[in-house]
Amino acid sequence: MAEKRLRILVAKPGLDGHDRGAKIIARALRDGGFEVIYTGLHQTPEMIAEAAVQEDVDAVGLSILSGAHMTLFPEVIRLLKEKGADDVTIFGGGIIPDEDARKLAEMGVKRIFTPGASTEDIIKWVSETVQPRQ
Amino acid sequence: MTTKQEWLEQSYQSAKERPVRFTTLSDMAVEPLYTPEDLKGEYDAVLGFPGAYPYTRGVYESMYRGRLWTMRQFAGFGLAEDTNQRFHFLLAQGQDGLSTAFDMPTLMGYDADSERAIGEVGREGVSVSSIHDMATLFDRIPVGRVSTSMTVNCSASVLLAAYLVVAERQGVPWEQVSGTIQNDMLKEYIAQKEWICPPAPALRVVTDMVEFCARKAPRFHPVSISGYHIREAGSTAIQELAFTIADGLCYVEDAVKRGLDVDDFAPRLSFFWDIHVDFLEEIAKLRAARRMWAQLMKERFGAKNPRSMMLRTHAQTAGVSLTAQQPINNVVRVALQAMAGVLGGVQSMHTNSMDETLALPTEQSVMIALRTQQIIAEETGVTNTIDPLGGSYAVEALTDRIEAEAMEYIRKIDEMGGMLKAIERGYPQREIAEAAFNYQRQLEQGIKTVVGVNKFSLPEEIAIEVLKIDPALEERQIQRVRKMKRERNGKAVKESLKRVAEACRSGENLMEPICEAVRRETTVGEISDVFRTEFGVYKDPAWI
Secondary structure, eight states: OOOOOOEEEEEOBSSOOOOHHHHHHHHHHHHTTOEEEEOOSSBOHHHHHHHHHHTTOSEEEEEEOSSOHHHHHHHHHHHHHHTTOTTSEEEEEESOOHHHHHHHHHHTOOEEEOTTOOHHHHHHHHHHHOOOOO | OOOHHHHHHHTGGGSOOOSSOOBOTTOOBOOSOOOGGGOOSOHHHHTOOTTSTTOTTOSSSSHHHHOOOEEOOEEOOBSHHHHHHHHHHHHHTTOOSEEEEBOHHHHHTOOTTSGGGTTTTTTSSBOOOSHHHHHHHTTTOOTTTSOEEEEOOTTHHHHHHHHHHHHHHTTOOGGGOOEEEOOOOHHIIIIIOOOSSOHHHHHHHHHHHHHHHHHHOTTEEOEEEEOHHHHHTTOOHHHHHHHHHHHHHHHHHHHHHTTOOHHHHGGGEEEEEEEOSOHHHHHHHHHHHHHHHHHHHHHHHOOOSHHHHOOOEEEEEOGGGOOSSSTTHHHHHHHHHHHHHHHTTOSEEEOOOTTTTTSSOOHHHHHHHHHHHHHHHHTSOTTSSSSTTTTOHHHHHHHHHHHHHHHHHHHHHHHHTSHHHHHHTTHHHHHHHHHHHHHHHHHHTTSSOOBTTTBSOOSSOOOOOOOOOOTHHHHHHHHHHHHHHHHSOHHHHHHHHHHHHHHHHHOOOSHHHHHHHHHTTOOHHHHHHHHHHHHOOOOOOOOO
16 A cells, blocks of 8 residues: 655745745655645735645644744644644744744744755655654 | 867867856856957947946946945834934944835734734834834934935835825925835735735836826835845846846836836836845846846837936845855855945945844944945945946856846747736746756755855854844834824724725825825725725735
8 A cells, every 4th residue: 555645734924925945845845755735925823724734734844034933833833733733743944043943842843944954854854753644 | 360169179178177067156157268259249339338328337427436336224123213223323334325124014014913913013124004103213314315215015105105204294395305115016926925916906006106206206216126036036147137127117118008208207217136146147137237228228118318228226235145054154245245236336235244144133243234335435446447347258248148148038028918917927936936946956966055054064053143123012013003093083094095995996196195194194004905905915826
């Protein structure tokens, strides 16, 4: 039996339009053999959590370059929990200081990729870390 | 006499060559040598003298011998009073013009107290929801004397109105107000992605502003046709050049269709380029841009006023080239990029601060960035002669090649029916995404190098101090906006919004009704909501 391909939601919360990174990652993950859903820009945490549930994804990757990461990550985590989807793996990328990354890890964000991370590393991490949801 | 071909075959082929790809940052192959054989065309036709058509060598006769470029650092964070303080600091440091960065809610047409603004108030720029914030932002700054640039697009009509109302309050007639508002909506769909409504109504608002400024605020630049964001989104230099010029052609066409004479508004169109890290490619791009615009304005639109043909430009060093790794190296990148901007003949420039990849810049790092421009201007001697690289075989050959390839893109866009149609088909968006992906792949394969990232990296990074924005200020601004909304004359606000909505429907120029709404304390978010209702909301097609 063929193994089910992991489904990843690449999400772009906030009002800014910095989507170069999100699009590159989405495309690289797709080329890397995952099912990728890209939300497009300007998503609210509610829209992202809703999409994660609707699309039945195994992981959500948030791309944040606006400085609002300490507001947006916790809100997405809270809403996923509320919708009974707290086993979805959360990761992210963007301009996120180490100090904040540590706090986010405590809140349940599995990994933060900062500028300079290669798509290869991200693909590798996703394959090794993300578990299919039961 | 030896020809270039003979030299290549007889001498170069047997010489040593490092095993790397000799290409520009945009992946354009570069030849080992350029010679007089690479120069094309008559001097007067392709280069000419500075201040004369086709302006390849510069738009002004005496260029920097007459007047240095304007050093204009982009600034904005927190509440209006915080940014006002930074403005006074920059003016005291010898900066000659202001440049305002608004926060994301303001840029997207939301008030600070909107649900969509949570976590973003005052973070990436200054929060401006109403005329009160705008008045505080320019407190003790004489808007009749200091020229101000405002980077704002889909809500630009409201911010321009607010600036003009501040001028009224300072007793400065609109005819004396000078400055620039970015207001380049086409590139928003292509690259920066700040929008409210779909492209066609957005273009109509831009043209309203072009028309309004031509009649009422003739010293104001109503559009800054911007390549910067296109490049930062990952385009090549040629794509940046081609798509930006094509955007400019679309604005000119629309204003002419409105019945304006091209020479009545084109002299007030200005440009904004990215200065990336490939030195010769950037200089060639700036020179090619001037020649292309002059020729297109003259030949396609029959412009007669030389000022309509002159491509005057602001430039900013490439934010995307800065690295979070070993951030102090960014000072060097910025200096080299700024030098390319000056050798490329820009009229105004922002140099990035070394810490901008990590956060908004600290006062100290902004000062280094400004001093970089001052060192180029005052110490290096490159301002002594005009277009010092003109006539360089390599620079001229690259200029010709970039122009030819950009014109090929413009021809394709013309065939699609112009830039508005091309955007609706997603053409420039896809071209840029493809280029960005290719570059990322080259970086990961080590074909392209970024020092400190994929070569010469350190096991441990050295941390630098970064600016922190106080999270409490968001709540302060929300309370301030709410209080203002409670205390103002609600009926006057409602009436003013109705009038804006009617103008949206009737096609009347929107600017007078918006100015009146702003005077009555109507907010950025409320006026933008009228656009949402009347014109509809644009959604990201989310192509990958």
